[in-house]
Amino acid sequence: MSAPASKDRSGASVAAPARGTSEYLILGATLPDGSTTDLLLRDGVIAATGAEATSARDSGVSTIDATGLVVLPGLVDLHTHLREPGREDAETVWSGTRAAALGGFTCVHAMANTQPVADTAGVVEQVWRLGRDAGWVDVRPVGAVTVGLGGERLAELGAMADSAATVRVFSDDGVCVDDPVLMRRALEYVKAFDGVIAQHAQEPRLTSGAVMNEGVVSAELGLTGWPAVAEESIIARDVLLAEHVGSRVHICHLSTAGSVDIVRWAKARGIQVTAEVTPHHLLLTDEAVRGYDPQFKVNPPLRTAQDVLAVRQGLADGTIDIVATDHAPHPSEDKDCEFDVAAFGMTGLETALSVVIESMVLADDVEFGWEDVARTMSSAPAAIGRVHDQGRPVAVGEPAHLTLVDPGSRWPVVPRELLTASDNTPFAGRELPGRVVATFYGGRATVLDATPIPIEGLA
Amino acid sequence: MRHLLSAKDLSREEAVAILDTAATMAATQQREIKKLPPLRGKTVVNLFFEDSTRTRISFEAAAKRLSADVINFSAKGSSVSKGESLKDTAQTLQAMGADGVIIRHPASGAPFRLATSGWIDTPVINAGDGKHQHPTQALLDAYTMRRNLRGDDAIGSDLGGVRVLVVGDVLHSRVARSNVDLLHTLGATVTLVSPPTLLPVGVERWPCAVSYDLDGAIAQGADAIMMLRVQRERMSAAGGGFFPSPQEYSRKFGLDRNRLAALGPDALVMHPGPMNRGLEISAEAADSAQAVILEQVTNGVAVRMAVLYMLLGGSEGATGGTA
Numbered sequence: 001m002s003a004p005a006s007k008d009r010s011g012a013s014v015a016a017p018a019r020g021t022s023e024y025l026i027l028g029a030t031l032p033d034g035s036t037t038d039l040l041l042r043d044g045v046i047a048a049t050g051a052e053a054t055s056a057r058d059s060g061v062s063t064i065d066a067t068g069l070v071v072l073p074g075l076v077d078l079h080t081h082l083r084e085p086g087r088e089d090a091e092t093v094w095s096g097t098r099a100a101a102l103g104g105f106t107c108v109h110a111m112a113n114t115q116p117v118a119d120t121a122g123v124v125e126q127v128w129r130l131g132r133d134a135g136w137v138d139v140r141p142v143g144a145v146t147v148g149l150g151g152e153r154l155a156e157l158g159a160m161a162d163s164a165a166t167v168r169v170f171s172d173d174g175v176c177v178d179d180p181v182l183m184r185r186a187l188e189y190v191k192a193f194d195g196v197i198a199q200h201a202q203e204p205r206l207t208s209g210a211v212m213n214e215g216v217v218s219a220e221l222g223l224t225g226w227p228a229v230a231e232e233s234i235i236a237r238d239v240l241l242a243e244h245v246g247s248r249v250h251i252c253h254l255s256t257a258g259s260v261d262i263v264r265w266a267k268a269r270g271i272q273v274t275a276e277v278t279p280h281h282l283l284l285t286d287e288a289v290r291g292y293d294p295q296f297k298v299n300p301p302l303r304t305a306q307d308v309l310a311v312r313q314g315l316a317d318g319t320i321d322i323v324a325t326d327h328a329p330h331p332s333e334d335k336d337c338e339f340d341v342a343a344f345g346m347t348g349l350e351t352a353l354s355v356v357i358e359s360m361v362l363a364d365d366v367e368f369g370w371e372d373v374a375r376t377m378s379s380a381p382a383a384i385g386r387v388h389d390q391g392r393p394v395a396v397g398e399p400a401h402l403t404l405v406d407p408g409s410r411w412p413v414v415p416r417e418l419l420t421a422s423d424n425t426p427f428a429g430r431e432l433p434g435r436v437v438a439t440f441y442g443g444r445a446t447v448l449d450a451t452p453i454p455i456e457g458l459a
Numbered sequence: 460m461r462h463l464l465s466a467k468d469l470s471r472e473e474a475v476a477i478l479d480t481a482a483t484m485a486a487t488q489q490r491e492i493k494k495l496p497p498l499r500g501k502t503v504v505n506l507f508f509e510d511s512t513r514t515r516i517s518f519e520a521a522a523k524r525l526s527a528d529v530i531n532f533s534a535k536g537s538s539v540s541k542g543e544s545l546k547d548t549a550q551t552l553q554a555m556g557a558d559g560v561i562i563r564h565p566a567s568g569a570p571f572r573l574a575t576s577g578w579i580d581t582p583v584i585n586a587g588d589g590k591h592q593h594p595t596q597a598l599l600d601a602y603t604m605r606r607n608l609r610g611d612d613a614i615g616s617d618l619g620g621v622r623v624l625v626v627g628d629v630l631h632s633r634v635a636r637s638n639v640d641l642l643h644t645l646g647a648t649v650t651l652v653s654p655p656t657l658l659p660v661g662v663e664r665w666p667c668a669v670s671y672d673l674d675g676a677i678a679q680g681a682d683a684i685m686m687l688r689v690q691r692e693r694m695s696a697a698g699g700g701f702f703p704s705p706q707e708y709s710r711k712f713g714l715d716r717n718r719l720a721a722l723g724p725d726a727l728v729m730h731p732g733p734m735n736r737g738l739e740i741s742a743e744a745a746d747s748a749q750a751v752i753l754e755q756v757t758n759g760v761a762v763r764m765a766v767l768y769m770l771l772g773g774s775e776g777a778t779g780g781t782a
Contacts, residue, residue, distance in 0.1 A: 205698075219661030222567035222591030222636060227660070291575065292568030336576070337544055340566035340589070 022444060025056050029066035029404060031394055032370040039071065041400040044443035049396055064448075066404055069437055070370055073378040074106025074137075074401030075353065076390050078169065078198070078276060079252060079324035081345070082108070082139070084130060085123070086115025091329040091421045093127060096349070097136035098454075099327075099419040101446035103349040104403035104436040106137050107382065107390045108327075112144040113174040119144035119155035121163035128165035135455045136446050140385055143167040145186050145197060149175045154186060161193040168386040171198035173252055174299075176234060178204050183238060187247035194386060196274075198250040199238050201259070202300065206230035211340055213286040213301040221289065223339065226301045228256040235259050239266035239273050248272035250384055253326050255281045255300040257310030264319045274384050276324040277311045279355035280346055280426055284308075288426070294335045294342030295426050298328070312359060315376060316366040322381045325352045329422030347420045351413060353377065353405060354432035361407075362433060400443035409435045419452065462574045462583045463766055466594040466641040471617060474644055478602050479614050480765035481758070488524070488761060495764075497772050498527035504557040506549070507533045507586070508564040513732060513756070514586050518561050518595075521763035527771070530557065545569060546578045553579040559771045560584070567591035567633075582770045590631050596731055597637035599762040601645055603755050604683050607727055619646030624676050625667075626652040626712055627687030627739055630659050630701075634731045635687060639667045652676045654712065656701040657693070673712055674721070683727040686714050686740045705738055713737075714744045727751050 026039040039046055040053035040061070048056065057063065077100065083091040093110070100108050110127050112118035118127060124141040131139020143160035147153055149172045160167040170190060177183045177199060186197050207230045212218050214225020235251055239262065242249040251263065254275045266273045280298060285305050288296040296302060314320040328345025335342050348355075356377065360368040382391025392398040410431045415423035439447040446453060460473060469477070487495060503522045505515050515531065522529045532552060534543075549560065559582045562570045567589030574583040587593040605613045608621060623642055629635040629651050642649050649667035651658065662669055670676045677684075689708065694700045702708045709715075714728065719741070722728075728740075728750040736742050745752060 214660050216661040216664045219659035219665070220636070222589050222633060224590075225660060292571045333544065336546060338564070338566035338569045338572055340568075 023061040024440065024443075024445065025053060025061045025063045026066045026071065026404070027054075027063055029069055029071035031071060032374040034370070039394070039402070041402070041440060041443045044400055046394065046396055046398050046400050064404070064438060068408060069404045069406050071394055072104070072370070072374050072403045072405065073391055073394055074403050074439065074441060075104045075377045076107040076381040076385070076387065077105055077325050077327070077349065077352070078109045078250075078322060078381040078385055079173070080108040080110055080327045080349065081113070081329065082110045082127070083329060084114065085126065089331050093130035093139060094134045094136075095419065095421040096327070096329070097131060097134050097139060098452050100349045101136040101439050101441065102419050102436060102450070102452055103351070104353050104405060104439055105349060106401035106403070106439065106441045107140060107387055108137055108349070109140045109142050109169055109385055111173045112142045112171060113149060117144050117148050118142065119147055119149070121156065121159040121165075124160050124165040124167055125163050135444075136452075137441055138387065138390060140169070140387060141165045141167055142173070142198070143170045145170045145172045145177050146182065151175060151177060151179055151182065154182070154189065157186070157189055157195065158193065161195060168193070168195050169198055169250070169384070170195055171200065171252065173198065173200045176200050176202040176204060178234070180237060180241065184241050184245060187242055187249060188245045191247055196248050196250050196384060198252050199234065200252050201231045201234035201238070201254075203230040203233050206233075211297060211301070212289050213303050215286065215304060217286045217289060221292070223289070226299075228258055228303070228307070231256055231300055232258040232262055235262050239263070239271050242273060243269065243271045248274070251275040253278050253281065253300055253324070254311065254320060255303050255307060257307045260310045260314035260319055264314070267319065274321040274380075275319070276322045277315055277320045278326045279323060279348055279352045279359070281311055282308065282315070282323070282359040283355050284426060289339075292339045294337065294339050295346070295424055295428070297339060297342050297344055298346050298426075299344035312363070312366050315360065316368045316372070322376050322384065323352065323356055324381065325349055327420070329420050330424050332423055335424050345424065347418065347422055347425045349420060350418050351425060351427050351432060353436060354411070354434045355427070357407060357434040358432055400440050402440045403436060404438040406435050406437050407433065409433070411435050460769060463594050463770065464570050464574055464583065464585045465592045466597040466637040466644075467592070469594070469641065469644060471644050471646075474598070474601070474641060475615065475617055477598055477762070477765050477769065478605060480769060481598070481602050481762045482606075482614060484764040484768070485758065485761035493524050494526060495524060496526050497768055498522065498525040501558040501771055502528045502530060502556055503559045503561060503767065503771070504552045505529060505531045506552065506560050506562045507531070508562070508569070509587070511563050511587065514563060517756070517759045518586060518763050521760050522767055524760070525764055525767055527767070530555075545573065546576070549573055549579050553581060557581055559767070561586050563587045565589055584766060584770065587633055589633065591633050591636065593633040593637045594641070595759070595763055595766060596634050597641040598766070599755055599759040600638055600685065600729060600731070601641055602758050602762050603729065603751050604647075604727060606758070607751060608682060617645040618642060621647040621682045622680060623647050623649050624652055624681045624684045625649060625687065626673060626684060626714070628657045628689055628693060628701075629653045629662065629687070630657045631690065631693070632687050638685065639665050643667065650676050650679075652712065654702050654708070673718065677718055677721045681722060681726050683729055684714065684722060685729040685731070688731065688733065689735055689739050709738055712739065714740045716741060716743050719744045719747060724749055729755060732756070
């Protein structure tokens with residue numbers, strides 16, 4: 001099939017970018033542990049640190065003054081909607097991964113709910129190649145659990161695992177795998193290739209027609225409520241299933257206080273469960289829906305202030321393993337309408353790190369430092385996705401996937417200025433802390449001076 | 460007051476001013492020639508995305524008696540199923556010279572979006588949106604209560620001390636939400652009576668009492684009882700419906716002969732219509748001397764005249780405030 005043309009893509013088929021053709025010397029960067037060092041990037045790896053790196057200073061290498069900047073392992077997103085193939089009006093692999101690079105990411109997991117659905121080796125390989133050709137980040141396709149996200153029979157999980165895309169994360173995200181037998185089979189089946197099922201926990205019968213959190217605000221606004229129990233009951237079922245069959249299960253976009261309690265209980269019991277929270281669930285509450293603005297319509301919905309506090313505490317204490325963006329771009333016509341008929345979802349790649357800094361690092365009521373940022377936004381998601389060369393320590397010999405962030409700067413969120421092809425950010429008009437200054441993917445600078453640097457020959 | 464979107468937006472003073480203006484309008488409707496001139500040359504659009512003959516006709520009559528030109532636009536189903544967006548529909552009508560938009564829409568918040576998204580710049584009147592609000596219904600209900608309970612002393616007064624029972628499907632009812640808000644603002648005491656399945660989660664934060672027991676609520680005394688319509692589709696919804704059978708609903712929450720007697724002859728019997736006789740209200744109650752159901756319809760025209768006059772009449776200083 002031929003993908004529709006897009007203003008953001010060259011259309012030309014380009015071989016995988018040569019990596020490590022540039023050398024960079026990063027001076028005076030602050031590591032997550034608070035110490036400072038110089039870093040020499042050469043041949044796609046961190047070639048030297050400390051004095052040995054500093055000594056390369058006069059060899060003509062490009063230098064970057066990172067005084068006051070924090071260096072993080074390149075961020076890894078386990079939950080991104082790149083929309084290609086099928087909805088190139090909302091986002092393409094190229095536009096979405098460029099936005100990801102500007103957000104500090106070096107790896108994103110592309111969700112399977114494309115058109116056609118990523119439920120075959122062919123589609124996941126297509127997405128994987130588009131990502132490789134774009135060259136902004138490592139694109140790791142997520143495979144659908146069931147054929148067409150239909151919830152009726154398993155997709156060819158083994159074929160996707162064995163494909164060039166080496167899929168390890170499987171999800172029907174957008175739809176819950178609600179059939180308990182099918183969920184059990186999926187959990188068992190992926191053990192053969194060390195895969196994981198990422199569950200979109202939403203009991204469908206309890207959420208028919210639901211558009212926002214069920215509670216005080218929905219009662220007043222007359223919008224159909226999405227009760228917390230619809231999420232919690234599926235998580236409770238699935239951790240017990242994972243325990244029973246000895247599999248690992250990942251919970252997508254956990255959003256309620258009750259869900260945090262269930263995952264905490266499951267971990268204490270030794271169940272192999274991991275969980276993610278989105279940036280928007282760390283910062284926003286259902287009070288934001290009062291203006292009926294569909295920019296605040298998302299699934300699972302924005303919850304109460306108590307839920308926000310619980311997920312922040314859960315992230316700080318390790319109950320919730322990772323932050324994942326659930327970046328969900330939509331064209332403006334799908335948001336410039338009545339709340340009931342608007343699409344669910346928010347963009348997030350370019351605001352995620354800033355929102356985590358705002359809601360966690362700068363917050364007084366939770367303990368959360370830069371090592372926690374590196375863990376929850378890089379090493380832990382890479383480990384869940386089995387992406388072995390991402391999320392590595394900032395150390396000699398490690399791949400040069402790095403992000404430099406200026407924690408002291410604040411920047412205004414202007415939807416049109418974001419690089420994602422869609423404008424549906426819930427943070428429009430806010431000023432957020434922490435601008436990504438530079439991103440290195442395999443030693444190549446994808447972002448310098450907060451500006452994306454395309455590969456030569458690609459628009 | 461630029462728009463009328465929610466009864467909750469009205470202050471006590473604004474609400475009383477609307478009721479007083481409605482009384483003036485009602486007085487003019489006793490004359491042989493009912494037509495008044497204040498909106499001559501203005502065009503009002505009835506933008507109805509949901510069938511509602513009685514509300515549309517009531518607004519149409521109100522606008523015409525104020526000499527406005529009325530365009531009726533009815534679009535069945537949602538704007539999406541029709542293919543044109545709400546935004547485009549509204550902008551088209553404004554481009555044709557509409558001075559005010561009266562909107563009925565199945566999506567909660569649609570009037571709010573119309574008024575606040577920058578799509579159009581005319582006043583917007585909410586004629587019922589989804590499960591959210593129906594402010595002119597609440598105003599006509601309050602007007603009817605005030606007129607019957609306060610009599611000649613009505614002008615300038617609120618509903619302080621009045622006890623109102625609102626009975627039935629609160630969960631899906633914009634009438635219930637609007638009435639709770641406005642009656643509370645006007646000083647009345649409201650008790651919602653409903654099976655637990657037809658109350659929203661979160662109702663405990665509303666400014667009213669809640670009861671599952673109609674006989675017990677009536678025994679506490681009431682000055683007015685408002686019976687809400689039970690939609691037929693509520694009996695076959697997900698999970699097998701919201702109550703076991705129409706018979707059980709009627710036995711537990713219907714206004715029958717015994718409950719009418721228990722209310723006493725001075726309590727007003729109200730219903731926003733259309734009624735399901737034999738389900739939420741017996742024929743005996745609906746046709747009783749204390750029923751003011753038809754008077755509600757009559758008062759609806761006067762209240763809507765008052766709202767149209769105050770929003771479109773061009774003397775904004777006279778009404779004050781912002782909604």
